[in-house]
Structure formats: C-alpha cells, structure tokens
Amino acid sequence: MKLSQLTTYLETLAPLAYQEDYDNAGLIVGNPDQEIHQVLISLDCTEAVVDDAIHTNCQVIISHHPIVFKGLKKFNGKTYVERVIEKAIRNGIAIYAIHTNLDSVLNGVNAKICEILGLDNCRILAPKQGLLKKLVTYVPTSHTDQVRNALFHAGAGNIGNYSECSFIAEGKGTFKGNEDSDPYVGEPGKRHTEEETRIETVYPANLESKILMALILAHPYEEVAYDLYALTNQHQQIGSGMIGELDVAIDAEDFLYQLKEKMQAHVIRHTAFTGKQIKRVAVCGGSGSFLLKHAIAAGADIFITADYKYHDFFDAEGKIMIADIGHFESEQFTQQLLHEMIQKKFTDLPLRLTSVNTNPVRYFI
Structure with a gap:
C-alpha cells in the first residue's frame, strides 16, 4: 500500500488542524506515494529507532513526538535531529508524527490513560473554541x-x-x-x-x-x-486533557500505589494529601500544568500529568492533589493506541512496536 493511504486515515482520526501552533505533526520525511510494507510505532523518533526500522525492514516510523519542531538550516550531523533525518532519508524510511492533534481528540492519548486507570464517564477537560x-x-x-x-x-x-x-x-x-x-x-x-x-x-x-x-x-x-x-462555541469532543471517575472512591495513598503500577511509573512526585478520597480524576498526557485550573473547576480530586515545575506545585493550594508521573510514563501507551487504531483499518498491514526505550530520563534508586 502507499504511505498516503495510512497518513490520510490517521488524519481523519486526528486532523492536523487540531494540533497546537508550536507543533509539527504530519509527514516529516518521505514521499506520500512510496510503497510501505511494514510500520514501526514509537513514542519518539531517535537514531536507535531508525536503526530498529532498518533492521526490521520497516518503511515508515509513526511516532507521537515530532523529531523536528523548528526549521533546520544545515544538515551536517552535529545534532541528533540532523542525524535522524539524514539516516532516515539515506535508508528510504518515512517519518510521520501524530502529536498534539492526537492529544486533542476524544479517543486519543488522554482517553487511553483513562482506559488504563479504569475511569468511567470520561469527557474532555478543556474543550477548544474556534x-x-x-x-x-x-x-x-x-x-x-x-x-x-x-x-x-x-x-x-x-x-x-x-x-x-x-x-x-x-x-x-x-x-x-x-x-x-x-x-x-x-x-x-x-x-x-x-x-x-x-x-x-x-x-x-x-x-x-x-x-x-x-x-x-x-x-x-x-x-x-x-x-x-x-x-465561539466549545467543541466538546476536541480539547486538552480528560476527566473521569472511579467506580468507588479510594484513599489517596492506595490510589497512588495503583497509579504507579498501572502507568508503570518509577516515581510519582505529588503534592500533600488533601484528606479527601480519590473519586474524580483529571489527566493530561505530557506537560499539562496549564490545565490545573480546569481540573479544579471540574471538581477533580487529583490531577495526573507530567513536567511539573517546583513552584507550580504550590498552585494546588490544598484544593487538589497533583501527581507528576513523568512525561514518557504518561504517554508511553500511545504506542499501543496507535497500533490499535491502525490495525482496525489495515488488518493486513504488519505493525511493530519499537523495542527501543526512548525515555531520556533515568532513575537512580
């Protein structure tokens, strides 16, 4: 099949128009008319991931994070971004990113987190306008x-x-x-x-x-x-973050144990316990501190996200728990989500999840 068949399908599920202004989702490397026979799926596109694609005979890498965010003026191999692009082009491997557009749709990244945590009655936390x-x-x-x-x-x-x-x-x-x-x-x-x-x-x-x-x-x-x-109406099915509910409220400490296990987190950075049980849960894969006010307004007992800065934890003010589980950890199951989405449409297209752990953060325990 042609690459364009795959990318067109992905863009019907997560249109490029839904990505944030700073983003660079879409086809980054490759010809839409090139033939593809096997797809490699990854959270990030690194040199090791391109090597994985070469060794497993994959013609396209579908990643969540774009390898290129800004324009490149030189290609001399000085940065990992340049080396990834050069290696992909030399080996005829296409690179496609599906980032904040997949974050924003109802059945996207945050819905997958809600599914893993067993949340019901899920909805977009901050619907978009315009x-x-x-x-x-x-x-x-x-x-x-x-x-x-x-x-x-x-x-x-x-x-x-x-x-x-x-x-x-x-x-x-x-x-x-x-x-x-x-x-x-x-x-x-x-x-x-x-x-x-x-x-x-x-x-x-x-x-x-x-x-x-x-x-x-x-x-x-x-x-x-x-x-x-x-x-100016809000689009209730497009936006940032999600909020849902547990079947039964549980103690905050017990919830954190479950959160750590289900999201395969090495460590959870969190604010002080509020004294309330956890019932209503807000989530945002990746960097989500901008959604704290929305989580509080929606009555969430805890807000799960990543990349929280020290001073931003004070903004909880005892109204809500903040749980930072790590960027990679919060989005790692996006790979399975993409696998499910593509397999549902193209049942005969071989798909592989990369064997490379692209998390740049290590934990000394």
Missing part, C-alpha cells in the same frame, strides 16, 4: 433534501453524539439575472420569486472547502447564496 462554523444557505424547496444530504455526507451537521443536525425554515427568495445569466428558474431580466428553504448547519472549520464544494455541486442555482459564521 473550531466550529455555521453554514446558512438558501435552496429551492424541491432540492432541500438533495443539498442537505450532500452537506451531511461532506461532514457537516455533527454535534457530539448526534449527526445530520440542521435547521430549516420556509420562505420566499427573489432574484433577477442579467443578460448573461442562465437561471435555473425564471427568465433573465425579470425578477423571480421562488419558494425556498433556509438550511442552517454547523461544521468543523477544517472541512470548509470540502463542504462548500459539496454545496455548490448539489445546489441547482447558477449562483449559490450562502453565509458563513464563525462560532
């Missing part, structure tokens, strides 16, 4: 279903667990074409009144071009009238 828009268009009543179905097929009308959502209202539209017009109804030079339907539906902003093309192709008019509105 990802939704509204389309309003006017269509002759005879073509209402045709146009509406085309918009739905293109990806419009999805709200949470509901699809094909729209609003329609009946009215009368008027227009008069000039001598160069070729109207679907009426005559050039004469005002025409037509029974029309106003269709309103929401859509993800990243699908705008696809949805507008569907509108134009399905609409019978020579000139299609439509309005686009930017929405």
